[in-house]
Amino acid sequence: MDKTLTGKKRRVRRINRILGEVYPYATAELDFESPFELLVATVLSAQTTDVRVNAITPELFRRFPDSAAMADADEQELSDIIKPTGFYKAKTASLLGLSAALVQRHGGQVPDSLDELVKLPGVGRKTAFVVLGNAFGRPGITVDTHFGRLARRLGMTQQQDPVKVEREVAALFEPKDWTALSNRLVFHGRRICHSRRPACGACPVAQLCPSYGEGETNPELAKQLLKYELAPGREDLLEKMLAGASRRQLRAEGYPLSA
The missing domain is CATH 1.10.1670.10 (Helix-hairpin-Helix base-excision DNA repair enzymes (C-terminal))
Incomplete structure (x- = not known):
């Protein structure tokens, strides 16, 4: 061609x-409100869907809103919350490790450089670029x-x-x-x-x-x-999906979405 x-x-x-x-x-x-939330959500998204991750992160971030809180989390409590995302033992270890590293090396803040991000437990180039591009505009x-x-x-x-x-x-x-x-x-x-x-x-x-x-x-x-299946009589939902509206946006507008 x-x-x-x-x-x-x-x-x-x-x-x-x-x-x-x-x-x-x-x-x-x-769904995220801070670089830390996006970093954690991206780690959790491995081998599962964003929909499933978005379903558990509200409770996760309610209990552990920042890196300091997550670094001190009870391992079993953290595992129980993220279990629906699969591979939860490895993900629990990664979240505890990266949270501790953020506290110890970066004052609790997510670094905005590729070199520093990929040094964090459970963070590779893919995860790093998701965070850099969508949280930091890099x-x-x-x-x-x-x-x-x-x-x-x-x-x-x-x-x-x-x-x-x-x-x-x-x-x-x-x-x-x-x-x-x-x-x-x-x-x-x-x-x-x-x-x-x-x-x-x-x-x-x-x-x-x-x-x-x-x-x-x-x-x-x-x-x-x-x-994504359409609810009966809501053909306009298809056009919104094809236009790129996020599931969070669509839920806010009252559209019933299948898992």
Whole structure:
């Protein structure tokens, strides 16, 4: 599809602009009020859904509102709260460790640098870039499962290693676009470009996608594949979801959402 690097850049940047129009509210879908809350929520999001994490973090942060409180938490009490997110023993150890490290090394505050974040227990590059981009406004490419899949399908890279994906994709865009691109690809991957059966016929960037045809191309059948069930008589919910409204926003508007 791309004959030159310049042509590739033009195509993928156009994809980013279109997804920006389709998902104008694309942000991290974890609920948070501070860098610490986003850091903790991102650690908890490993191997589970943001919806499940958002269901337990209100109680978690009510009991442990900051790094000092969480560092002193009773291990069993903390485990009981986060158990629904899975892998709770390892996550409990990570949360206790990173909270203690924040208190001991950073005065209880979350550092705003990649080098310092990745030194915290349970924090890798993906988690660090989520926090840097969404809590501190520092550009970064966040390569999770959705991002990697879409970056390959959209012809941005053929790499499988997350760090190589991050570097190749970053080279195609201006740094100011990295965080927004990350959020938009994750939104798109969760709603339309699914892993097993992408809804190609309902995809706004289908004409720019070298992988078009891997999924359902019939528009009506593709529409049925769009994620999140609609409540009867609330077809407007679909349009809001495709526009990128977060589940928190939709719940606040009174929309009943399935898990």
